Amino acid sequence: MKILGLSFGKKMGNTDILVKNALFGAREAAPEAEIRFINTNRLKIDRCTGCGACSTSLERGGDNDCIVKDDMQMVENAIREADCIIVGAPVYVLQPVGQFKNLVDRFSCRHDVSAINWVLDKRRAGQAPGDPDAFPQERLxxxxxxxxxxxxxxxxxxxxxGTATLHLFGFPAMMKVIGNYDxxxxxxxxxxxxDDELIANTYEMGRQTAAAYGKEDKDIEWFGPEGTCPVCHQNLLMMNGTTTVECPICGIEGKLSVEGEQVKVEFSEKQQARARGTFEGLREHTVEIQSFGSICGPKIMANKERLEKELEKFRKFEGYINR
Ligand SMILES: Cc1cc2nc3c(=O)[nH]c(=O)nc-3n(C[C@H](O)[C@H](O)[C@H](O)COP(=O)(O)O)c2cc1C
Structure with missing residues (x-):
């Protein structure tokens, strides 16, 4: 068993200390585990350039590695090898520091369990090139x-x-979230x-994270405040002017009601079962993405000449500084 601590804070800053403290807790639950720690502060983790090489490679029978060469590969290998992970990030302007989002963009989409299995199923059915068993299974x-x-x-x-955005790290890979601490x-x-309480709580969260290893989701208790959404336990909601609201993290709908000063949101079992971090929720998105080509392809072909002509002024845009 391998446990990884990932800190996006300054070296020996607050985040480092809290992540390491959680790892001390993890060590108590799993004394035999190999425990590793990475501080990303001085690492180069560039943004996803959107080149699409990872998807193309997967569709052509390869794996879906990122072709941008920087420190991402080292961090990614450590995440792939890990069974339990503690991720800590400082809040910069209301959200986790930008480098964390760079990592999410480059790691999480490529580890989308539904998207990978979609392609592997096609390989198994002989509808896509590549040996399905050659894909590194540990990624899943x-x-x-x-x-x-x-x-x-x-x-x-x-x-x-802060905590809500941290949840974006693990849901595509269907990681089981044990808890979060604000x-x-x-x-x-x-x-x-x-702060004794803070130290005791982060230690306990680390302990419970390692203790969860090998357990089924239904046997795991959530560590942290209950929150409004019963799946991710966050308190953010998207409103559309009606009493139907949506959790922006899980993408599930709930029914909002008000009694005096109290607000309640009910999320049905059915909605919870299609949360973004479930296979069903991820599959909805895979199916949607897979439909794009057959809709856009013919549209673009039918308007090829018109687009060529109209795009010219956008290509030659005056005032473009870094062309
Ligand atoms: C550019 C910048 C923006 C910040 N924005 C926020 C913020 O919006 N909210 C907040 O509570 N703290 C904010 N902070 C404070 C850090 O979150 C805080 O100092 C944290 O402990 C730093 O973590 P570290 O010690 O692990 O590096 C900001 C710090 C910096 C440098």
Missing amino acids: KKRYVSYISVGGATTLNWVSM AHHMGTTGNPLL
Whole structure:
């Protein structure tokens, strides 16, 4: 069993300390486990350029590696090898630091369990090139993850998308989320070690993350505040002017009702079963994406000449600084 701590904070900063503290907890639950730690602060993890080489490679019978060569490969290998992962990131302007999102964009889409299986099923049926058994199966293995969001603010007001955005890391790979911890108020805490409750909680979350290894989802208890969404336990909602609301993380609909000052949102079992981090939820998206080509292809072909003509002024756009 391998446990990985991933810190996006400064070296020996607040995030580093809290992730390592969770790893101390993990060690208690799994003394035999190999524990590894990565600080990403000085690593080069560039953005996904959107080149599509990973998808093309998968469709042509290869694996779906990223062709951008930087420190991402090292981090990705460590994530792939890990069974349990603690991810911690400082909040920069309400959300986890941008480097975290770079990693999510480059890791998570390529580890979408439904998208990969879609192609592997086609290979099995002889409808796509490549040996289905040659695809590295460990990329699809079950992993367990917990998140620590770290912010300076004394209230949740300035860390409003911290923990929620951290959840984007693991859902495409269908990682089981054990818990999340919102460690804001660092501006007044001084050092995490001076907050006994924070240290005890992050230690316990790490312990429970390692203790979950090998368990089925139904046997795992959520560590953290219950939250509004029963799947990701976050409190963000998308509104459309009706009482039907949506969790932006899980993409599931709930029914909102108000009683006095109390607001309640009910998410049906059916909706919960199609949350983004389930196979069903991911498959909805795979099917949608797979339909794009047959819709756009003919449209573009039918308008080829018109598009060529009209695109000219966009190509020659005046004032383009880095052409
Ligand atoms: C550019 C920048 C933006 C920040 N934005 C926020 C913010 O929106 N909300 C907040 O609570 N803290 C914010 N902080 C404070 C950090 O989240 C906080 O100092 C954290 O402890 C840093 O983590 P580290 O010590 O692990 O590097 C910001 C810090 C920086 C450098």
